[in-house]
Amino acid sequence: MRTMGRDQQRAVDRDAAELAGIPTLLLMEQAATSVAKHCRQLVENTNVPIDIITGKGNNGGDGYALARLLRADGYEVRIFETCAPSDFPEVGDSAINRQAVFGLNIPVYPAEVYRAQPGLIVDCVYGTGFKCGRPLAPALVKLFSEIEQAREKYQAKVVAVDVPSGVDGNTGLVAEGAIRATHTVTFIYPKPGLLSYPGRANAGHILIEDIGIPADFVDRVYRGLVDAGPKVIDQSDVRSWCPKRADEGHKGTFGHALLCAGSRGFAGAGILSCRSALVSGCGLVTWLVPEDLYPGISTASPAALIRPRPVDTHDLILDFKEQCMIREAVLIGPGCGVNQETGLLLEQSLRHAQRVVVDADALTVLADSEDLQAELSARTVRKLEPAILTPHPGEFYRLYPEAKSFPEGRIKAARDLADRWHAVIVLKGAGTIVAIPECIQAERSTWINTTGNHGLARGGSGDVLAGLMTGLLAQQLPLTEAVCGAVYLHGLAGDLMSEAVGARAMDIANLPDYIGMAFRVNEW
Template identity: 35%
Template sequence: MHVVTSREMRELDRYTIETIGIPSIVLMENAAQAVAKEAHAHAQGQLKNWLILAGKGNNGGDAAAVARHLSEWGHHVHVVYAESPQFLTGDAAIQRDILQKLGISVTKYQPNTLDWRSYDGVIDGLLGTGTKGAPKEPYASLINEANASGLPILSIDIPSGLDADTGAVGDPCIRAVRTVTIAFMKRGLVQYPGTGAAGETTVAAIGIRPEFADRLGVRTFLITEGTLKERLGVDPTLPRNKDTHKGTYGHLLVAAGSRRMTGAGLLCSKAALRTGCGLVTWAVPDSLMGPLTGHLPEVMLSGLPDAGTGQWGSVVPEALLSLADGKDAVAVGPGLGQFEKGAQWLQTLWEGAECPLVLDADALNMLAGVINRWPVRKAPTVLTPHPGEMARLLNVPVREVQANRIEAARQFAEAHQVTLVLKGAQTVIATPEGAAYINTTGNPGMATGGAGDVLTGMIGSLLAQGYNATQAACAGVYLHGQAGDQAASRRGMNALIASDIIDAL
């Protein structure tokens, strides 16, 4: 499923109208009917009193047409225009005139005069995707009254006051229980806090086909099962052929865990095996070999000389590089710890390893501040930062990363020719070619220590099995979230721990 910016949506509208030849009023009618059907379904077979809020643009035209359809189906409707409807133009004016001829109740908004108690629900058609910044009067007052009413609000396209591109919410912003977005998902609806303001979101097909978005170069997508299968060529069940052996499914080297954080390497290695990797070698400082032996019998432990410290800072990087020889992928970082000359240590692996590489946690902290000076790797490279690590990589505040997660990830991935997994609610995967994918699985219970280590093992496993970096990152994130959802359904979100995610794979 494509995800569009406000500019891309305008281009798609123009293409559909001017090149394909579907008149704009037809698109408006299709949109309005889809929204009206959602409102009718919300009423659960009962006839309701709807207060319909209309702005001066096409959103207001949509709202007027919604009122007409609901009225035809027997609902009671009253349309309130935020501004005088006499100044409407184009399709919005046509819809206004139809309401007048049908005798549907219409008024211009006057602050604090509406009797909200006489309505069962509100339809928000005040502001559309082209609006930027906080709503001004009279829209601000009308939005505040709508929110204060306590009535369920259904928004057309986006909640009024929401930035369609970033998900930023203005002061004020409609708090909808449901949003029917038109033609394509908007970026602001899949980034927080916008996702929260929109409530449950559905996409209404109105005649602007997905292939139009491909033709116009839209390169942002939601990760669904369909996206994995049809766009990325990945069957999320990860099926196996009958005539295979363990070597068929790759050999992953995991460099993770230190004296105080051995669990990170254990989770990473076990997740790699559960995701289907044929062989996993877990490299650790040699002093940890004894305590770890037998904890995960399916993994091959490999101790590297550490001068008895149990810390990676005492392991020469060439020893790890030598161990990486012949492996199908390497995962580095979970529980690694930070140490003096860590960046120099990591650079040996960055430049010397010829296989795909996934970096997480402390490896990302080593990378911060130096990646701009390092050469682009020839082999695929996946970075998996959380927002704090991403902020360090970019040398900006976390709030700047979170203000536009999609663009932060995309720009970094293109600049450094890596596949970047920006973790968090609605994890974003950005590719070196400039595409971005937004995950649809997962839940707040996964905000728990070790969940990221599990993801690193999963992505590393898929890389070792021969999936390309985009496939491995997108499938890994999707399956990680899906397992988290299954674990939460069994345990509850508050009780969920990282090993529960592995158990649900």
């Protein structure tokens, strides 16, 4: 599924008016009609007032149209304006709807008189117009604080139209004092900032409505855009990505994954990644472990080929190089330790593995080595697929220190690093971001994941993801499908586990057991 940022929305609105002849006033009316439907549902069988908070732009215009529609249905409607009357435009769609409100004698008050009380509150102040980087005006912070009190003290429902005010719809960045909605009604496609934290936390329940523009027309507009914005990894995508499995296939048919994971004190990371690769559907999994670790875990995963790594450095490099060249996918990093040996193995995997996932300790080693970073870009020259880096936020900031103060949020930061290093970036966390680099011209894209829960926020979760991803890559799925599919299915496995035992009690050691259930839900 696509998303719709500011540029995409402007393009659709413009082309709908100029090419399809759909008046923008009609689009505003349709948006208000969609919001009114949800407002009616939220106040059903109650006698509470509906308070609409308006700004001076088109989002405010939606609010004035909404007030008229709800008043026509017999609801008690009040409007609270955040701007002085002289600040409102005298012409245009918003002005037309505002004038109708006064013509119908719907009560209109200055926003500063609003006080927390029971009811339904509709936020029509900014919509997509807010850009993070500027603070909210003190008067708005005070107003939004009253709205928050109404939510907390009186359990008032707060409906945001398009985007909660104070949330950047493109980035998900949030200004201090922003609206915290219980519901957000957005149009055509979700805004990226509604799916990416911290904005996601302010959006509440996201409701997607159309505004009367046919889907095929919207598709044509998107095909003409230079930047169509991020996509959402959704179930329809994942179901269509299911790898085919021949009935006459054998273990050699379904790919061979090579794992370099674990060290003394961190064997669990290797066990988790190995178990996850085994249940991914790949035919064979070889797990290379340090020689001193081998005796204790040689039977930890009976279905895997567990081998001790050579002790001699020369033999180690030759052996690992050969393994990298003949296996369909390689994973390096989980529990390996931050040391010289990890650096040597990472260098070989970047130079010779057709597909490589770089995780955990290998990312730390990579962050400290300009030579290894150069190997990432060199993979395209060697006709190898881009490496896949799977950092959590702390690892990401070590790889890309400038991102700590990045003004455009984590989506753009992941995108930039992917293009800089010619690598796939999987920026883990709530709303994981997958950035496919521009060196894959046919596939350059950014994806946002919506599966998963806070029960996955514990040690070992990333090891499970890395193993699952490597296993899918070994089965020769297209790179984007393997990476995005792994992210989605890993999160879904966490959701299924949360339903079974509760998010608080999730033991990541059992997470691989739910991967098969996630497959079944998606008809894999």
